[in-house]
Amino acid sequence: MPLCDVCGVREAEVYQPHTGRKLCRQCFINDILRRVEDEIKRYRLIEPGDKVLLAVSGGKDSFVLLDTLSQLHDPSKLIGLSIVEGVEGYNRREDVERLRKYAAQRGVEVVVTSFKEFIGYSLDEIIAKAWKKGLKVSPCTFCGALRRRIINTYARMLRADKTATAHTLDDEAQTAVMNVLRGDPDRLVRQHPRAPRLSDKFVQRVKPLRRIYEWEAAMYAYFKGFRFQEAECPYINLSPTLRARIREHLMSIEAENPGSLLRILDTIDRIVEANLEEYRKLPPLPLCEKCGEPTAPGRRLCKTCELLEKIGIT
Amino acid sequence: MPLCDVCGVREAEVYQPHTGRKLCRQCFINDILRRVEDEIKRYRLIEPGDKVLLAVSGGKDSFVLLDTLSQLHDPSKLIGLSIVEGVEGYNRREDVERLRKYAAQRGVEVVVTSFKEFIGYSLDEIIAKAWKKGLKVSPCTFCGALRRRIINTYARMLRADKTATAHTLDDEAQTAVMNVLRGDPDRLVRQHPRAPRLSDKFVQRVKPLRRIYEWEAAMYAYFKGFRFQEAECPYINLSPTLRARIREHLMSIEAENPGSLLRILDTIDRIVEANLEEYRKLPPLPLCEKCGEPTAPGRRLCKTCELLEKIGIT
Numbered sequence: 001m002p003l004c005d006v007c008g009v010r011e012a013e014v015y016q017p018h019t020g021r022k023l024c025r026q027c028f029i030n031d032i033l034r035r036v037e038d039e040i041k042r043y044r045l046i047e048p049g050d051k052v053l054l055a056v057s058g059g060k061d062s063f064v065l066l067d068t069l070s071q072l073h074d075p076s077k078l079i080g081l082s083i084v085e086g087v088e089g090y091n092r093r094e095d096v097e098r099l100r101k102y103a104a105q106r107g108v109e110v111v112v113t114s115f116k117e118f119i120g121y122s123l124d125e126i127i128a129k130a131w132k133k134g135l136k137v138s139p140c141t142f143c144g145a146l147r148r149r150i151i152n153t154y155a156r157m158l159r160a161d162k163t164a165t166a167h168t169l170d171d172e173a174q175t176a177v178m179n180v181l182r183g184d185p186d187r188l189v190r191q192h193p194r195a196p197r198l199s200d201k202f203v204q205r206v207k208p209l210r211r212i213y214e215w216e217a218a219m220y221a222y223f224k225g226f227r228f229q230e231a232e233c234p235y236i237n238l239s240p241t242l243r244a245r246i247r248e249h250l251m252s253i254e255a256e257n258p259g260s261l262l263r264i265l266d267t268i269d270r271i272v273e274a275n276l277e278e279y280r281k282l283p284p285l286p287l288c289e290k291c292g293e294p295t296a297p298g299r300r301l302c303k304t305c306e307l308l309e310k311i312g313i314t
Numbered sequence: 315m316p317l318c319d320v321c322g323v324r325e326a327e328v329y330q331p332h333t334g335r336k337l338c339r340q341c342f343i344n345d346i347l348r349r350v351e352d353e354i355k356r357y358r359l360i361e362p363g364d365k366v367l368l369a370v371s372g373g374k375d376s377f378v379l380l381d382t383l384s385q386l387h388d389p390s391k392l393i394g395l396s397i398v399e400g401v402e403g404y405n406r407r408e409d410v411e412r413l414r415k416y417a418a419q420r421g422v423e424v425v426v427t428s429f430k431e432f433i434g435y436s437l438d439e440i441i442a443k444a445w446k447k448g449l450k451v452s453p454c455t456f457c458g459a460l461r462r463r464i465i466n467t468y469a470r471m472l473r474a475d476k477t478a479t480a481h482t483l484d485d486e487a488q489t490a491v492m493n494v495l496r497g498d499p500d501r502l503v504r505q506h507p508r509a510p511r512l513s514d515k516f517v518q519r520v521k522p523l524r525r526i527y528e529w530e531a532a533m534y535a536y537f538k539g540f541r542f543q544e545a546e547c548p549y550i551n552l553s554p555t556l557r558a559r560i561r562e563h564l565m566s567i568e569a570e571n572p573g574s575l576l577r578i579l580d581t582i583d584r585i586v587e588a589n590l591e592e593y594r595k596l597p598p599l600p601l602c603e604k605c606g607e608p609t610a611p612g613r614r615l616c617k618t619c620e621l622l623e624k625i626g627i628t
Binding site (some may be wrong): 179180181182183184185188189242245246249252253256257260262263264266267268270271272274275277278 | 502503574
């Protein structure tokens with residue numbers, strides 16, 4: 001077996017195409033941790049003393065988020081939030097319970113809530129009601145909006161300074177390319193780590209894993225002994241396919257030219273930067289008359305409340 | 315046959331996926347002409363009184379460039395420049411002669427020159443010398459650099475205010491994606507129509523067809539009676555394949571989501587815009603000690619002269 005290109009002592013166990021290096025388990029883990037730290041410092045994502053609410057699903061990415069941040073930040077200042085959507089055949093309670101125990105060992109508390117608890121209906125119940133009314137609403141769109149609202153509400157309640165999600169480089173590059181293909185420069189700007197909040201009611205969101213490849217997060221979790229098969233949400237096949245197609249294109253580009261995803265993110269970060277000043281001058285978003293959360297300019301209700309109203313949930 | 319969606323009178327002959335319209339020949343031609351005009355006005359690419367040097371190869375895109383510009387600008391202020399590279403089996407003289415005759419009818423003169431005339435050697439001779447010396451130089455890179463230099467030199471000699479090339483939307487979107495994938499935000503900025511010149515010795519380059527799909531340029535040329543098979547340069551198969559692969563990815567994305575190429579260009583134009591001010595502050599490029607043309611900061615010779623010197627052409 002070849003030796004690790006970093007320590008030169010231990011056997012290499014993993015090949016990192018974007019750097020061309022073979023790494024041992026320990027040096028690979030250190031590499032990930034250092035890159036998460038670099039990203040946090042580069043954009044001042046989290047500052048000493050910040051109280052951070054971590055959105056954790058129980059899957060491998062959220063494990064990596066929790067594991068790395070609890071080494072880089074005072075664990076007593078971290079709190080996990082897990083949201084159970086309530087989807088038949090997609091039992092998240094077990095995943096969450098496992099992550100809760102692991103987090104407790106690292107000194108991090110995990111709060112568990114659910115759609116049912118938050119608005120009185122599970123995702124299954126909401127979607128069934130919507131479909132019964134003939135509303136063509138994608139479960140993923142609805143779920144995402146509701147989850148973002150719950151995370152933001154909890155962050156305010158718990159007086160968190162930041163909310164952190166476990167989006168990886170693959171997620172972020174896909175989103176960036178989607179925003180370009182859709183012709184949506186505003187969303188591209190909002191994706192930047194230093195993008196200004198559009199409302200004081202939004203707690204600043206940060207993505208510490210945004211420069212870590214998804215395969216790297218999986219490998220990190222595996223090396224750290226986190227070896228559970230993630231369940232897949234059954235609604236996934238009903239979701240829009242644009243992201244899936246972009247994922248395929250990006251995977252083939254990355255395979256042909258290792259490091260492409262990193263370069264995509266770097267280039268877009270850099271050219272977006274000059275746009276941030278302009279965005280700081282935008283007036284704050286109006287608030288939804290029903291839930292009091294920020295909504296798009298000119299709207300009376302937010303999109304979530306509007307949908308819930310149409311479904312008959314008030 | 316269905317009727318044209320624009321005039322409602324003539325038979326539709328062409329379907330335009332990015333607008334979802336069926337168009338007759340006349341309305342299609344008008345659409346292209348109007349979009350070229352919009353692009354010119356949007357970025358003030360060409361202003362009344364400007365003397366413009368058109369780089370024309372003799373192919374369909376350069377036909378479209380010449381045909382549209384001669385309707386949108388005083389033809390006596392336009393002058394074509396055709397550069398014969400000198401490649402065995404790629405006889406450009408005929409194409410150029412045909413375009414020269416057509417241009418004359420429109421009141422536009424076309425000047426013809428060649429690599430042989432400009433530096434004493436044809437592209438074939440240059441590449442043969444380079445390969446003999448074991449230099450791994452891509453013919454396309456060399457040819458592009460030399461052509462840009464000849465165009466710029468002629469533009470200065472003829473006191474042109476602008477040089478125009480026939481790059482289409484497909485070319486520009488491919489280049490933009492390549493610049494993102496390579497991690498080159500500087501080149502992305504330089505691609506913007508309002509990007510500042512990096513040297514007074516560079517005549518401003520404009521691309522009036524940058525929002526016209528390549529298939530639209532082909533169809534326009536066909537409708538206007540320009541029906542000649544373009545020869546393909548035999549060096550094409552030796553050229554780097556990154557662009558070819560990106561072309562394939564983009565074609566499949568465009569086929570699935572018509573209008574994607576336009577949205578890519580729009581989004582990148584918009585977010586790049588905020589970077590232009592910063593680029594205006596850059597110091598002018600130094601000049602090559604040999605040819606006097608601008609070169610990259612810190613270089614004594616320009617890349618072309620350096621290569622020619624290595625090959626033994628001085």
